Amino acid sequence: xxxxxxxxxxxxxxxxxxxxxxxxxxxxxxxxxxxxxxxxxxxxxxxxxxxxxxxxxxxxxxxxxxxxxxxxxxxxxxxxxxxxxxxxxxxxxxxxxxxxxxxxxxxxxxxxxxxxxxxxxxxxxxxxxxxxxxxxxxxxxxxxxxxxxxxxxxxxxxxxxxxxxxxxxxxxxxxxxxxxxxxxxxxxxxxxxxxx
Amino acid sequence: xxxxxxxxxxxxxxxxxxxxxxxxxxxxxxxxxxxxxxxxxxxxxxxxxxxxxxxxxxxxxxxxxxxxxxxxxxxxxxxxxxxxxxxxxxxxxxxxxxxxxxxxxxxxxxxxxxxxxxxxxxxxxxxxxxxxxxxxxxxxxxxxxxxxxxxxxxxxxxxxxxxxxxxxxxxxxxxxxxxxxxxxxxxxxxxxxxxxxxxxxxxxxxxxxxxxxxxxxxxxxxxxxxxxxxxxxxxxxxxxxxxxxxxxxxxxxxxxxxxxxxxxxxxxxxxxxxxxxxxxxxxxxxxxxxxxxxxxxxxxxxxxxxxxxxxxxxxxxxxxxxxxxxxxxxxxxxxxxxxxxxxxxxxxxxxxxxxxxxxxxxxxxxxxxxxxxxxxxxxxxxxxxxxxxxxxxxxxxxxxxxxxxxxx
Numbered sequence: 001x002x003x004x005x006x007x008x009x010x011x012x013x014x015x016x017x018x019x020x021x022x023x024x025x026x027x028x029x030x031x032x033x034x035x036x037x038x039x040x041x042x043x044x045x046x047x048x049x050x051x052x053x054x055x056x057x058x059x060x061x062x063x064x065x066x067x068x069x070x071x072x073x074x075x076x077x078x079x080x081x082x083x084x085x086x087x088x089x090x091x092x093x094x095x096x097x098x099x100x101x102x103x104x105x106x107x108x109x110x111x112x113x114x115x116x117x118x119x120x121x122x123x124x125x126x127x128x129x130x131x132x133x134x135x136x137x138x139x140x141x142x143x144x145x146x147x148x149x150x151x152x153x154x155x156x157x158x159x160x161x162x163x164x165x166x167x168x169x170x171x172x173x174x175x176x177x178x179x180x181x182x183x184x185x186x187x188x189x190x191x192x193x194x195x196x
Numbered sequence: 197x198x199x200x201x202x203x204x205x206x207x208x209x210x211x212x213x214x215x216x217x218x219x220x221x222x223x224x225x226x227x228x229x230x231x232x233x234x235x236x237x238x239x240x241x242x243x244x245x246x247x248x249x250x251x252x253x254x255x256x257x258x259x260x261x262x263x264x265x266x267x268x269x270x271x272x273x274x275x276x277x278x279x280x281x282x283x284x285x286x287x288x289x290x291x292x293x294x295x296x297x298x299x300x301x302x303x304x305x306x307x308x309x310x311x312x313x314x315x316x317x318x319x320x321x322x323x324x325x326x327x328x329x330x331x332x333x334x335x336x337x338x339x340x341x342x343x344x345x346x347x348x349x350x351x352x353x354x355x356x357x358x359x360x361x362x363x364x365x366x367x368x369x370x371x372x373x374x375x376x377x378x379x380x381x382x383x384x385x386x387x388x389x390x391x392x393x394x395x396x397x398x399x400x401x402x403x404x405x406x407x408x409x410x411x412x413x414x415x416x417x418x419x420x421x422x423x424x425x426x427x428x429x430x431x432x433x434x435x436x437x438x439x440x441x442x443x444x445x446x447x448x449x450x451x452x453x454x455x456x457x458x459x460x461x462x463x464x465x466x467x468x469x470x471x472x473x474x475x476x477x478x479x480x481x482x483x484x485x486x487x488x489x490x491x492x493x494x495x496x497x498x499x500x501x502x503x504x505x506x507x508x509x510x511x512x513x514x515x516x517x518x519x520x521x522x523x524x525x526x527x528x529x530x531x532x533x534x535x536x537x538x539x540x541x542x543x544x545x546x547x548x549x550x551x552x553x554x555x556x557x558x559x560x561x562x563x564x565x566x567x568x569x570x571x572x573x574x575x576x577x578x579x580x581x582x583x584x585x586x587x588x589x590x591x592x593x594x595x596x597x598x599x600x601x602x603x604x
Contacts, residue, residue, distance in 0.1 A: 040375075061237040061363040067270075068334050068361035092271060093248045101244070 006108075007032040008116060009051035011042065013060060017127045021055065024119050042066060053113055054103040055120050058096060070103065091117065098124040143181040150184035153191045200426060201230045205242045205254035208235060208460050209364055210383040210470040211285045211411040212255045213450060214491060217437040218430075220453050226436075227429035235458070238363050239333040246414060247271040253430060255281060256414030259507040261530040263335040265417070266523055268516060276420055277412035278535035279431050280497050282438065283490040285410055285470060286338055286401035287386040288345065290378035291371055294319065294327065295396035295478065307483055309403040309579035313349025316398070320351050328358040330367050330379035337401075337410045340510040342380040345404045347600060348580040353514075355602070368393050382410065383470035383489070384462050391466060396478030402487050405556065407494050407576040409503050420535065428539035435497055435540060442492035447471045487574055494574040495548050495564070497536070502552040502586040504531040509584070509593050513600070524589060528552075546571040555584035 008030060012018035018035045025033045034049045036042065042065075046054075056063060091114070095101060098121040104113050147169065154165035169187070173180045206212040218224045219231040236242050239257060246254045247264060248271065261275035290298065299305065301322075303315035320327055331339040339361075343353040353359055362370055367379040372393035379389075389395035401408060413430060420427050441450050451468035454460050460467055469475050473488030490496045508527035511517040533551045540547060549565040556578045563570040578584075584592055 058241060059237055061366060063238045063240040064333050064361045064363055067240055071334060089248070096244055096248055096250065101240075 005030065005032055006052040006112060006116070007049055008034070009045065009049055009054045010035045011037075011054065011056040011060065011066070013037055014057065014127075017057070017124070020127055021120055021123045024123050025116065028115070028119060030116070043069065052105045052108055053116055055117075056101050056103070058099040058101050063101065066103070094121055099128070100124045143184075146181055146184045146188065150187045153187060157191075199225070199228050199230045200429075201232055202252045202426065202430070203232045203234060203250065205234050205236045205245055205251040207239065207242065207255060207364060209255075209285075209381075209385070209411070210454060210460065210467065210489065211281050212459070213441055213454055214281050214434045214437045214497075215255055215413070216454060216459055217441055217450060218433040221437060221440055223433040223436040223440070224429075227433045229426070229429050229433060231433075233458075239336070243269055244271060246275070246416065247273040249416065249419075252419060252426075253413050253415045256412050257333055257336040257338075258409045258412045258503065259335040259337065259340070259511070260333075261412065261414045262504060262507055262511070262527045264414075265526050265530045266511075266517060268335065268511075274417035274530075275414050276417045276530050276532050276535075277414050277499050278420065278427055278532045278539070279413045279434055280409045280499055280503075281411040281413060281434070282492075283407045283409055283494065283496045284400075284402045284487060285382045285489040286341065286380060287383070287397045287475075288342060288378060288380045288399050288404075289367075289371070289386045289389045289395045290398045291374075291376075292394045292396065292478075294377045295398065297323075298398065303398070305477075305481070307397065307399050307403055307477065307485065309345055309399045310349075312399045313345055313351075313579075316346075317350040320356050326356070326358050327377045328360060328375070330360050330362045330370060330376040330381075332364050332367075332381055333361060335507075335511070335516070337408070337507075338380040338382075340507065340514075341401055341404050341408070343510070343514060345399065345579070347596075348578075348582075352600065352602070368395070371395055384460055384467050387466050387469050387476065388462065390476055390478050394478070397475055400475075400485050400488060402485050403579055405576070405578050407487060407490060407496075407574045409500075412499065417530075420532075424535075424538075427535055431497075431536055431539035432543065435543075435545075438492040438497055441471075442490075490574065493572075494576075495546075495566075495571065498548055499531040499533050499536055500548075500551070500553060500555075501528040501531045501533065502555050502584070504528050505552070505586045505589060506555060506584050509589060509596070512593055513596050519590075519593060528586075544568065552586045555586070557583045 008025060010018050010021055015037060022033050022035050036045050100120050102117050150169060151162055151165040154168060155162060169180060169183055173183045204215060206215055219233060224231045242254050243260060245251050261277045263269050264273050264275040297319045298315045301315040301318040304311050329342060331342055346353045351357060364381050364385045367381050367385055368389040370376045371379060371389055386397050440446055451464050451471060455462055455464040455467040470489045473485040475483055475485060477483050504527050508524055512519045517523060537547050546566045546569060549567060556576055558573060558576045561572055561574050564573045
């Protein structure tokens with residue numbers, strides 16, 4: 001295996017995601033993995049590492065640059081095709097949806113490249129999910145702060161307990177078919193407008 | 197009327213204006229379309245996401261539907277355009293260092309392509325290193341018009357200089373960092389280079405080739421086939437947006453909309469220059485370019501098959517494509533004047549009778565045959581006086597090939 005092991009170049013300005021992919025590839029037994037964060041070094045890096053597969057983040061604006069470089073490259077003498085197999089529409093779509101695009105040296109067998117791309121796609125998806133969860137947690141925290149402020153306003157103006165203030169907000173939300181945090185936000189806005 | 201949601205990709209360039217205004221000014225809504233605009237980071241993404249169907253329609257470089265249909269792209273997909281997003285809008289912008297050298301070699305400083313190109317040729321000949329120019333994509337009007345200008349000025353674009361590809365918003369920074377000496381791009385990225393990097397606008401697309409196309413609305417041929425009503429709606433919405441955008445009374449509002457954070461995210465006064473044609477060409481010099489960007493006049497939105505064939509001739513010229521009658525036919529068929537006419541005929545607006553025209557033969561504004569009546573076309577000359585006759589395609593390509601051979 002080692003003699004024919006594929007050389008893989010990862011180009012991703014997001015260092016965390018790049019390292020997640022790199023780890024995955026190494027765990028899968030690939031040792032010839034190079035990570036590049038700055039696409040400006042791509043010419044030299046391609047010359048040095050002579051990659052069989054290049055995985056690049058779709059959000060990287062320099063995809064155009066990279067493709068142009070391939071099209072006239074004196075360094076990479078072999079023709080380069082994007083994706084595993086042009087006819088593999090499902091694979092292409094899965095990649096693009098995940099935000100990953102891959103350039104593969106023409107002539108490589110699909111079976112050899114597919115697991116690499118599958119891994120990259122699943123890692124991209126996992127990273128996106130992680131980021132979404134982080135955003136959700138942040139939103140939740142923000143929401144809780146708003147509800148606390150709204151409760152405080154009610155407790156102060158109506159002289160009620162925290163539990164009663166919460167019950168009042170919740171019943172208002174249920175009656176109006178709106179989210180608790182929206183009612184809290186409305187109350188805070190109103191209080192700011194009417195405020196002392 | 198029920199509304200259909202269409203997702204449209206675009207890049208932050210002034211020539212996305214008609215697509216943006218179709219949404220923002222309600223022209224799309226009037227056609228029952230809810231256009232969901234997605235700003236992309238590279239032309240490669242626009243091309244790929246349109247090809248796999250993430251985008252129903254997209255702002256595209258005019259040669260892009262040809263390239264996709266001819267199989268020059270990573271995901272070869274028959275693509276068409278039924279509509280052009282306007283004429284002009286590009287400049288060639290150079291660093292202050294290069295500009296000073298060009299001035300010393302006799303550049304007139306009036307944006308006129310001919311003498312400016314000759315001054316550049318003298319700088320290139322004397323330069324100890326190869327000058328490097330940036331364009332936005334390989335199959336782009338920018339690449340072909342920069343190459344055309346260089347070649348006709350005596351600079352071979354592959355032997356004498358280096359041409360690299362960078363996305364539009366990165367070009368001013370690359371120039372500022374000294375990575376490139378000049379670039380060809382649409383507005384506002386020339387004005388941004390002038391305002392932030394001390395660059396100079398050397399010449400303009402409107403001087404290299406007057407009234408020439410640049411961006412189109414591209415879509416998969418199969419999608420257009422399946423949704424003729426939606427295609428017609430898109431054409432009408434953008435046609436109306438073009439008429440609205442062309443009215444000087446609307447320039448302030450158009451500039452304000454385009455300057456917004458979701459679109460160009462640049463100062464309004466800078467964005468407005470593309471509309472007025474009044475450019476700050478560098479070091480505070482202000483020059484007005486007639487027909488700098490033409491969103492409506494001169495059948496600006498009509499997809500002339502002769503334009504498609506000119507792009508085809510340049511793809512062959514620069515070695516991207518082997519010429520064949522089949523390839524030429526595919527190229528021409530990717531521009532669809534029939535769809536344009538079908539959509540606009542009910543409005544009773546003037547429509548060109550022919551699908552193709554003799555290009556670059558018009559020195560002064562004049563009439564062209566149309567239904568229900570003729571209409572006025574603006575001058576469309578190449579700066580070197582060459583004429584492109586789509587019926588003499590092979591002769592044109594042979595002539596260029598011979599001119600491009602090394603001297604001696």
